[in-house]
Amino acid sequence: MPPDSSANIQSDRNITLKAAVLEAMFEEMKCDENVVLIGEDVGAAGGVFKQTEGLFETFGADRVIDTPISESAIFGLSVGAAMAGSRPIVEVMFGDFLTLVMDQLVNQAAKVHYMSAGGFNVPLVLRTGIGIGGSLGPQHSQSLHSWLAHIPGLKVVMPSSAADAKGLFKAAVRDNNPVIFMEDRMTYNLKEHVPTGEKIIPLASAAVKRKGVEVTIFAISRAVHTALAAAEILLEEKNISTEVVDLRTLAPLDVETIVSSVRKTGRAIVLDGGYKSFGITGEIAATIGELVFDYLDAPVMRLAAPDIPVPYSPSLESLMVPSVDQVVAKVSTMFGDSV
């Protein structure tokens, strides 16, 4: 059953991340008729992961629009529509297909506001699924968020949990800039309590998901759950007090929260599902080095996907995702344990 306004009065508010984003779309489409959803199979089919279910029936074919398999033009169209008064949510089925929209994204969407000296805005959300798992192979498993965060003019949001996803998605729809909203498919069915009513989570705000005093794990999206599980084990088995910071938004980055956590704990490790080389783990490690080097008791560590295409076989694929055990072992070395 599609969530609608009646969902707001249900007492059981433990809902999945997928349902939370869907709820955010319902609410935003209801309160602003300029919001439209555009993408492949988002209409009557309800999305290939059922992530847009019910929207077509509620808002009709004029606002929930199925498209041909033309990612470049679908996104280009969304940019033009945004400049001319619409607020499109455009869905790209797999994050891997961002390669097909790159020109319209990087050369048009990201630059319109700046190049026109503020004359035009591009208020749109590009929603896409990312992540490794389920043996989808090298062309359907990539996490290319670092690419996008590299481009000035784009905002990159990656929620880890249902409540954050809803609040961040609503903020993304209301933002007057191109926002890329990336959901790890492996988090789609994670449930948590999502408050009713209007809760907007500002973009560019990281969240301390667990307080600690000896080491900080910085993570985003699905990796936040790995960090939280590792923190629990570190406390129980090693008596190490670990803080977990969920970055939530990659661009713009909440540098203030990052440095204030490191000032407190003196140790930092960055965890990411994307590639290690030239990715966000290096960016955050360098930022810490530049701004709070004097507070560090150990070098900043990194754990990310190895620099190989994502392989298909489950046994090979598992290598791509930093595990709880790896995090525990790595953090332990920062306290003098040999691995």
Place this chain on the structure above:
Amino acid sequence: MTNSLNIEQNLAILDRMLLIRRFEEMLIDLDQDHDFGHYHLYIGEEATGATVVESLIPTDLLLTTWRNHGHLLARGTNPGRMVAEILGRVDGYNKGRGGTLHLTDREAGFLSTSGLVGGAVGLAAGAGFALKQAGEGNICVVFFGDGSLEEGVVFEAMNLASLWSLPVLFMCENNNSGAISAQEGGFPSSEIAASQISDIPKSLNIKSKLVDGADVAAVHAVVTEAVSNIRSGNGPVFIEAYSERWPGSRPLWPEQATGVTQLEAAWDQTVITGEHADWVRKFDPIIRFIRSQLEAGLFSKDELFDRDRKIQNQVIEARAFGEASALPDPQSALDGVFAA
């Protein structure tokens, strides 16, 4: 082609064409003095832009390419602020952030000028989408060159526009005729396997017209019918306006190949000299238009010179305005990456 335009319209089109020509002739000089970088001229294609805008209303939207000066001037954009932008000055339309490739004027309805081949066509489908949703009868016109048809996004965007009956006029300005071919060691304007460019939109069930882009009356007739069709909700139209490439636009960098335009060429063959005399005689849209209008008695030679003089003065003032404008404070480059 019978001229269905009235006297005021013909004079307005003449003024626009002369303004574009004198402005761009000035730019060649301006570049000698300021070396502002690579730029593209519309000389030889003026009749298309100057006439298309005659069929539009102020609330219509437009997109164009790096070859945008003519479209902007035709729509009434301030030439002084255009010079300022081309020189990267604070009074430029983009405050020096766009330059000649990305000149834009929101007031005149220009959404964007794309430096990427075909880049504006995807956006145009989107503007058409938003205008259709708004339901106020406005349309979007996108100007692009023949080379754009080589880009995949253009095919995709035309497909969407056709499927969804979007109010978009695809204005393809084919200045390929007379381009230096690759075989001669130059740059061909476009290389498309289709026999006719318009075969491509036709295959997507988009109404397609071919017109001599240097013939004001012909362009006006075709565009007026297209705009009326689009405005009535019948979906997009594709117009290929072909022109014989101005010799100054054949090399990679623009050159003043035909000299400063002498309007006398419309009636006095002896002023047409040099290796490109043939282009001026046969293909210069301004000379062609003046010739036909003098024959029809629209204006006298004295009136013509009087209009030209006023426009030349306007261009001199525009240049002075642009040159007097200050360069932006370097620190201001850091502002405005994101909208509030």
